[in-house]
Amino acid sequence: MIVSELTRTEVGRQLGGHGLKVRMGPIVASIRSPMPVVADGIGFHYAAHETLDADAFADFNVHIEWPSGIRRFVRPTATFRLDETTAFEPLPANQGFPLLEWGMNWCITAYCDQYLILHSAVVERNGCALLLPAPPGSGKSTLCAALVARGWRLLSDELALIDIDRLAVTPIPRPISLKNTAIEVIRAFWPEAAIGTVVRETLKGSVAHVRPPPGSVERQHEIAHVRWIVLPKYGAEAPMTLSAITRGAALMRLVDCAFNYTVHGRRGFETLASLVADATCRDFRYGGDLDAAVKALEGLASAS
Amino acid sequence: MHEWDDELVVYDDLDGHTHHLAPLAGKVLLALLECRGGLSDAMLIERVGQLLAIDDAQVLAPAVEEALDELGRLALIAPAAA
Numbered sequence: 486m487i488v489s490e491l492t493r494t495e496v497g498r499q500l501g502g503h504g505l506k507v508r509m510g511p512i513v514a515s516i517r518s519p520m521p522v523v524a525d526g527i528g529f530h531y532a533a534h535e536t537l538d539a540d541a542f543a544d545f546n547v548h549i550e551w552p553s554g555i556r557r558f559v560r561p562t563a564t565f566r567l568d569e570t571t572a573f574e575p576l577p578a579n580q581g582f583p584l585l586e587w588g589m590n591w592c593i594t595a596y597c598d599q600y601l602i603l604h605s606a607v608v609e610r611n612g613c614a615l616l617l618p619a620p621p622g623s624g625k626s627t628l629c630a631a632l633v634a635r636g637w638r639l640l641s642d643e644l645a646l647i648d649i650d651r652l653a654v655t656p657i658p659r660p661i662s663l664k665n666t667a668i669e670v671i672r673a674f675w676p677e678a679a680i681g682t683v684v685r686e687t688l689k690g691s692v693a694h695v696r697p698p699p700g701s702v703e704r705q706h707e708i709a710h711v712r713w714i715v716l717p718k719y720g721a722e723a724p725m726t727l728s729a730i731t732r733g734a735a736l737m738r739l740v741d742c743a744f745n746y747t748v749h750g751r752r753g754f755e756t757l758a759s760l761v762a763d764a765t766c767r768d769f770r771y772g773g774d775l776d777a778a779v780k781a782l783e784g785l786a787s788a789s
Numbered sequence: 790m791h792e793w794d795d796e797l798v799v800y801d802d803l804d805g806h807t808h809h810l811a812p813l814a815g816k817v818l819l820a821l822l823e824c825r826g827g828l829s830d831a832m833l834i835e836r837v838g839q840l841l842a843i844d845d846a847q848v849l850a851p852a853v854e855e856a857l858d859e860l861g862r863l864a865l866i867a868p869a870a871a
Contacts, residue, residue, distance in 0.1 A: 754800035
C-alpha cells in the first residue's frame with residue numbers, strides 16, 4: 486500500500502497512534518505526530534511512498550511533537566525527537582514538515598554508516614547517475630529539480646548514499662527542498678511540479694518541497710552507477726561555464742562533501758577514488774538561465 | 790594513493806587526512822616511496838629528475854627542497870634518524 490491510498494483521516498490516525506511507517510529508499514521511518522501540518526505534508530509529499538504494517542521493523546522512530554501544556558496554544562512550537570533524543574531546538578509549529586525533513590536528513594547522516602554519504606544531489610538516466618556534490622547554497626537542489634522536470638530519475642536532492650561494495654548510488658527519493666528564489670524559479674520552469682506549502686521565515690528563509698515523481702519512488706530499489714560528477718556553483722550574474730576538472734580536484738570535492746568519510750577510513754578513500762576514476766568530472770558555473778544549464782548538462786550526458 | 794596524469798592524491802592512514810599534492814611534491818613522494826631505505830639529497834634529486842625528465846640538478850634542487858618542506862608540513866614524511 487502507498488500513502489495516497491490512505492485517507493487523510495487514516496494518515497492522521499496512524500501518525501497520532503502507533504506511527505505511520507514509510508519506506509524511503511533503503512530505510513523505513515516510523516513517524517509519529519499529532520500535528521496537522523505534518524499529516525498534510527506527508528500526505529502530499531510522500532503520496533507515492535510505500536507504507537508498512539504497524540508491526541514492521543523501522544530503522545528510525547521519529548516524533549514531531551507539540552510542546553506540553555499551555556505552550557501548545559501560545560506561539561506553539563514543533564520538536565523533533567528520534568527515540569528519546571531531541572536533536573534540535575524547537576521551531577515554530579508551522580515548520581513541522583520541514584523539521585521532519587531536516588530531522589530525517591540528520592538521522593540518515595548520523596546513523597546510516599553502512600553507506601558513504603555525500604552532500605550531493607543525484608539523478609539518473611539510462612542507468613547512469615549524475616552526481617552534483619556541493620555545499621549549501623550552490624544550487625544543487627534547483628538543478629536537481631530542473632533535471633527531474635526534464636525526465637531524469639530522482640535518486641536524491643540532498644544525500645548520495647554510496648554503496649561501498651557495489652560502488653553505486655542507492656536511491657532515497659524524498660521531497661526536493663527548495664529555498665527562497667528557487668521556489669518561484671522552479672514553479673516557472675516546471676509548472677506541473679507538485680510544490681507544497683511555502684513555509685516562510687525558517688532558519689533557511691522560505692522553504693518549499695517538491696513531491697518526488699511517482700516513477701522515481703517506484704524505482705527506489707534500483708541502484709545506479711556514477712557516470713558524471715559535476716560540481717555546481719550558482720551565481721546570479723555568472724556566465725555559464727562547464728569545464729573539465731582533474732580527477733584529483735573532483736576527489737577532493739567528494740571528500741569535502743562526505744558526511745562520514747572518516748568513519749570509513751581508507752575504504753572511503755578508495756571508494757571515492759574509484760568513483761572519480763570511472764566518471765567524467767566537470768566544474769559547472771551557472772547563472773539565471775536554468776534552461777541553458779539543463780541543456781548543458783544534457784549535452785554532457787549525451788556526449789560522454 | 791592514486792595518481793592521475795601529473796597529480797597525486799594520498800590518503801594518510803595515520804591521521805585519516807587526504808592530500809592533493811602539487812605535481813612536484815607528488816613526484817618527490819613517489820621517489821621516496823620507491824627507496825624506503827632512505828635517499829641522499831643528490832639521489833633524490835636525480836630520481837625526481839628522471840621522473841620529470843629534467844636533468845638540471847641545480848634547477849631542481851630548490852624545488853625539491855620546497856616539496857620536502859611541504860610534505861613534512863603535511864606529516865607525510867619525517868627525516869630519517871641519523
